[in-house]
Structure formats: structure tokens, C-alpha cells
Amino acid sequence: xxxxxxxxxxxxxxxxxxxxxxxxxxxxxxxxxxxxxxxxxxxxxxxxxxxxxxxxxxxxxxxxxxxxxxxxxxxxxxxxxxxxxxxxxxxxxxxxxxxxxxxxxxxxxxxxxxxxxxxxxxxxxxxxxxxxxxxxxxxxxxxxxxxxxxxxxxxxxxxxxxxxxxxxxxxxxxxxxxxxxxxxxxxxxxxxxxxxxxxxxxxxxxxxxxxxxxxxxxxxxxxxxxxxxxxxxxxxxxxxxxxxxxxxxxxxxxxxxxxxxxxxxxxxxxxxxxxxxxxxxxxxxxxxxxxxxxxxxxxxxxxxxxxxxxxxxxxxxxxxxxxxxxxxxxxxxxxxxxxxxxxxxxxxxxxxxxxxxxxxxxxxxxxxxxxxxxxxxxxxxxxxxxxxxxxxxxxxxxxxxxxxxxxxxxxxxxxxxxxxxxxxxxxxxxxxxxxxxxxxxxxxxxxxxxxxxxxxxxxxxxxxxxx
Numbered sequence: 001x002x003x004x005x006x007x008x009x010x011x012x013x014x015x016x017x018x019x020x021x022x023x024x025x026x027x028x029x030x031x032x033x034x035x036x037x038x039x040x041x042x043x044x045x046x047x048x049x050x051x052x053x054x055x056x057x058x059x060x061x062x063x064x065x066x067x068x069x070x071x072x073x074x075x076x077x078x079x080x081x082x083x084x085x086x087x088x089x090x091x092x093x094x095x096x097x098x099x100x101x102x103x104x105x106x107x108x109x110x111x112x113x114x115x116x117x118x119x120x121x122x123x124x125x126x127x128x129x130x131x132x133x134x135x136x137x138x139x140x141x142x143x144x145x146x147x148x149x150x151x152x153x154x155x156x157x158x159x160x161x162x163x164x165x166x167x168x169x170x171x172x173x174x175x176x177x178x179x180x181x182x183x184x185x186x187x188x189x190x191x192x193x194x195x196x197x198x199x200x201x202x203x204x205x206x207x208x209x210x211x212x213x214x215x216x217x218x219x220x221x222x223x224x225x226x227x228x229x230x231x232x233x234x235x236x237x238x239x240x241x242x243x244x245x246x247x248x249x250x251x252x253x254x255x256x257x258x259x260x261x262x263x264x265x266x267x268x269x270x271x272x273x274x275x276x277x278x279x280x281x282x283x284x285x286x287x288x289x290x291x292x293x294x295x296x297x298x299x300x301x302x303x304x305x306x307x308x309x310x311x312x313x314x315x316x317x318x319x320x321x322x323x324x325x326x327x328x329x330x331x332x333x334x335x336x337x338x339x340x341x342x343x344x345x346x347x348x349x350x351x352x353x354x355x356x357x358x359x360x361x362x363x364x365x366x367x368x369x370x371x372x373x374x375x376x377x378x379x380x381x382x383x384x385x386x387x388x389x390x391x392x393x394x395x396x397x398x399x400x401x402x403x404x405x406x407x408x409x410x411x412x413x414x415x416x417x418x419x420x421x422x423x424x425x426x427x428x429x430x431x432x433x434x435x436x437x438x439x440x441x442x443x444x445x446x447x448x449x450x451x452x453x454x455x456x457x458x459x460x461x462x463x464x465x466x467x
Contacts, residue, residue: 001170001178002037008169014155015041015164019121020048022114024107027053027066027187030126032073033175034167036182038124039077048080050118054110055085056103059189066187084110096417100197115159123159127152128167128175129218133210134202136221145295147232147276151225171218239273242266247278255328256282260302260320271299282316282327294355301325311353341388344427346457350387352425357462358387358438366448366456374427374436374459376445381429381457390426396434397444407437414440427459439463 009015023038025031038049053070055063067083074081092102111123132151139148154168167175179186195201210217246262249255256278263271275298297310301320309319315330342350347361366375394407411421427436435443438461448456 001174002040004169004174005037005166006041009164009166012154014162014166015045015047015122018046020050020118021122021124022050022052022111022118022120023124024111024126025051025053025070026189027069028126028189028192029175029179029184029186030128030167030172032070032184032186033178033182034124034126035073035077035079036184037166037178039079050080050082050114050120052111052114053081053083054107055083056088056107057085058088058099058103059191062189066189069187082114086110112159115161121161123161123163125163125165126167127165129169129171129222130203130207132168132225133207133218133221134199136225137202137206138198146228149225149228150232151221153229168222235269235273236277239270239277242270242274243277246274249281253328254282255326258325258327260323260325264302268299275299278327279312279316282329283314297351298325310351311355313355339389339422341386344385344387346383346385352387354420354423354425356425358425358427359460359462360385361458363456363458364454366458368442368446368448371439371442372461372463374438374442374446375448375456376435377447377449378455378457380445380447381433381435382431384430385435386428386430387425388428389423390421394426394434396437396441399442399444399446401444407434410437410441416440425461 015021021038023031023035025035035049035051038047041047042049051070051074053067055067057063059066067085071081071083073079086103086106088099088103088106091097091106092099095102095105097105114120115123136149136151139145139151142148152165152168153163155162155164157163178184192200193204195204207217214220242263246259246266248257248259250257258278263274266274272295275295294310294312298318301308301310301318302325309317311317317328317330319326319328340353342352344350344358344360349357349359351357362378368375390407395404396407396410397404398410407426408421411424416424424440425438426434427438428434433443433445435445436459438459
């Protein structure tokens with residue numbers, strides 16, 4: 001395995017001689033094998049190695065023992081060592097994030113600070129080929145973006161240096177064999193065997209199935225991600241040329257004007273890539289809740305009538321004004337005006353300020369499915385329909401319950417943050433009757449009874465999915 005990894009490192013220029021390399025080490029098989037292998041390369045490559053270990057405080061005494069184990073091994077192998085502990089539970093509660101994401105953000109924040117402390121060139125992490133397969137599968141399931149196929153980058157800029165992943169050329173079995181042959185006894189995190197997390201489920205159930213079909217699936221996906229990354233790099237280069245010919249940027253206030261007729265001269269693939277570059281520039285860091293829905297909106301906006309506006313995450317607004325599309329951030333005064341009301345034409349669709357979409361149509365048969373759809377008899381409501389924000393005193397008769405409830409109480413029961421309540425869509429008919437709180441609760445007007453009606457109103461709430 002050492003020959004394979006060293007060849008991979010040389011091919012992709014992941015290291016240079018005399019470099020200072022920080023290594024993220026949890027005590028598990030992957031990071032311990034990486035620590036051992038880089039130690040073996042230390043003299044030849046004239047490396048300065050520093051192991052970094054983080055106690056996330058998620059497994060009590062076991063977490064502390066993991067860090068202690070790494071510390072002892074580093075002393076034995078004569079490797080410099082630095083450790084820290086972070087409070088994941090407090091951070092995730094404060095930021096409203098999941099455990100895994102909160103732990104990752106705190107860990108990388110520590111890594112970034114250590115890169116500066118040690119004036120390091122590289123941060124080496126133990127992600128391997130099987131991790132790459134899991135990542136590609138997760139992104140394919142969540143996003144409609146070809147760039148998802150680039151997977152985990154083998155090398156990317158980080159804190160004035162680079163993050164490198166020398167093990168992307170090998171799989172988990174290779175690493176376990178390496179540990180056995182080199183008498184490494186890594187620590188094991190029991191939570192990795194629980195399939196409650198999506199990545200763990202893929203690792204435990206899906207990856208073994210794929211390996212039965214193709215034992216070299218990790219290598220296959222690795223080659224795919226390399227090729228897609230190369231194609232993506234070329235497309236970005238061409239897209240930069242498109243942006244330079246079709247867009248004008250201003251810094252104060254930060255905005256961008258796109259000249260539609262010039263943009264239309266280029267293929268749709270380059271238009272999409274150009275818009276990605278524009279968003280990257282405006283956002284600096286593109287929000288994770290930006291979705292393919294908004295990407296389609298941008299393309300369709302060029303064909304819409306003047307004065308059409310769409311809202312993107314983080315208060316970025318795109319307005320079509322005749323032959324121009326203007327990207328700008330909503331001012332503080334406008335931010336405070338969060339309320340909206342849209343006429344909902346049936347059949348039709350409405351894009352909402354939170355990035356989601358509402359679809360409506362008349363159907364002959366319908367089956368209510370979950371809180372993201374609503375179905376009712378045509379004669380039970382008064383057209384037209386409206387989608388608006390909540391108003392003081394709004395009430396709805398809840399399906400399956402007697403009487404009505406305030407929308408305010410429903411939001412509280414569902415633990416919806418106050419900021420989200422102010423922009424949550426409310427569907428009403430022309431009389432102001434609340435029909436549906438999309439994604440949360442339906443009114444008692446939802447019924448399906450073929451003996452009473454042959455036509456139904458069917459609404460669908462398409463949530464904003466990550467890009």
C-alpha cells in the first residue's frame with residue numbers, strides 16, 4: 001500500500017520535500033494508518049509531522065481515551081502532537097445544526113488555527129476510496145448538479161496551505177490490512193456501526209452490495225471523480241470567458257448585471273456554469289440551501305416578461321428588467337418587509353421567497369401523501385387561491401381534529417423558529433379560509449371521495465433541496 005500511496009502523492013503533487021504536515025488523527029484505522037505511513041515517508045521527504053487530535057465530547061470517557069491513545073502513540077513514534085476538546089452539544093444547540101455538521105465545523109476551525117500556529121503547508125486527512133463512493137452516492141441522492149460527481153477533492157486550498165487526502169487511491173480493506181501488517185491496533189468508534197446516519201447506512205448496506213457487483217468500485221469511482229473534476233475545471237475556464245463578456249460587477253453595493261442577449265449566444269451548459277461563477281462571486285461561499293430549483297429559475301428568467309423577480313437564499317434577489325438580469329442583495333429596509341402574497345393560478349406553479357416551489361393542478365384521481373401534498377374537492381373551496389405569509393389571528397380547522405387552532409400555536413408545536421414562521425407559506429382560498437400549512441398541517445377540507453366528485457385540486461410543496 002505504501003508504494004501505491006506514494007505513487008499517488010507524486011502523481012498529483014500532494015507533498016513537497018521539506019514540508020510541514022499536520023495530520024488529523026482520531027485514533028481510528030484510517031488516521032492511524034495515515035500517521036504511520038507518513039512517518040515512514042518522513043525521512044525521505046524531509047517532512048515535519050504534527051498530529052492533531054480532537055475530543056468532541058460525544059462519547060464521554062471513550063472520547064478522552066481516543067485522544068490519550070493518539071498521544072501515547074505519537075510519543076512512541078516521536079511525532080509532535082497537539083490536542084483540544086470542543087463542546088459539540090452546546091455549539092449545535094446555539095447554531096441549530098446537526099451533531100455531525102457541528103462536530104465537523106468545530107474540528108475544522110481547530111485545524112485552521114493550527115495551520116497558522118505551525119505555519120503548516122498541508123493538513124493530511126485519512127479519507128479513502130470507500131469514503132469517496134459514499135460521498136458521491138450521497139450527493140447524487142441530494143443534488144441535481146454534475147459537479148456532485150467530483151466527490152471529495154484529493155487536494156484543496158485551506159488556511160494558507162492545502163488539505164490533502166493521500167488515501168483516496170486505496171479502500172477500507174487495504175487500510176485494515178495495512179494496520180494488521182504493521183501491528184497497529186486502532187481505536188474503534190461504536191457509532192460507526194449504527195446505520196441511523198445516511199453515510200453509515202450507505203457504508204453498511206449499500207457499499208457491500210456494490211462491491212459484489214464490482215469489487216473495484218472504489219477505484220472506478222475514483223477514476224470517475226478525477227475525470228469529472230478535469231471536465232469541470234475546463235468548463236469553469238470557459239465559463240469565466242462567458243462571464244467576462246456578458247456580466248458587469250459592482251462592489252458598492254455588491255451586485256451584478258447580466259446582459260441577456262449576450263448570454264443567450266452561448267450553449268445552455270456554459271450559461272449554467274456562468275451563473276454558478278456569478279453566484280460564487282456574490283456569495284463568496286455559496287449557501288448549502290441553494291438548489292437546482294433556483295438554477296432552473298435563473299435560466300427561465302431570461303425568457304420571462306420584464307419585471308419578474310426571484311428570491312435566492314441570504315437575501316439575494318434577481319430581477320429581470322427588459323434585456324438585463326440584475327443580481328443584488330436586499331437592503332435592510334426591504335429585509336424587514338418579509339410579508340408576501342401571491343395569486344396562485346391553477347394549473348400553475350409559484351416560486352416562493354424561501355427557495356421552495358408550489359405546484360397546483362386539477363386531477364381526476366388523487367391520493368393524499370404526507371404533509372407536502374394537499375387534495376380537496378373543487379366545490380369545497382372558492383377560487384382563486386393565494387399563497388401568503390401569516391397574519392395575526394390566522395386559524396385553521398385541522399384535519400382529524402375538532403375545532404380550529406391558531407397558526408401561531410401550530411408553529412410552536414412544530415418547533416418552527418420565529419424567523420421561519422414569518423416567511424412560512426400559508427395557502428388560502430378567495431374567502432381567506434386557510435387550506436393548508438405546507439409541510440406542517442392540513443385543514444379538514446382535505447378529502448378524497450370519488451362518489452362526491454370526479455375532479456380534485458391537487459397541490460404539491462416542493463421543498464428547497466441542496467445543490
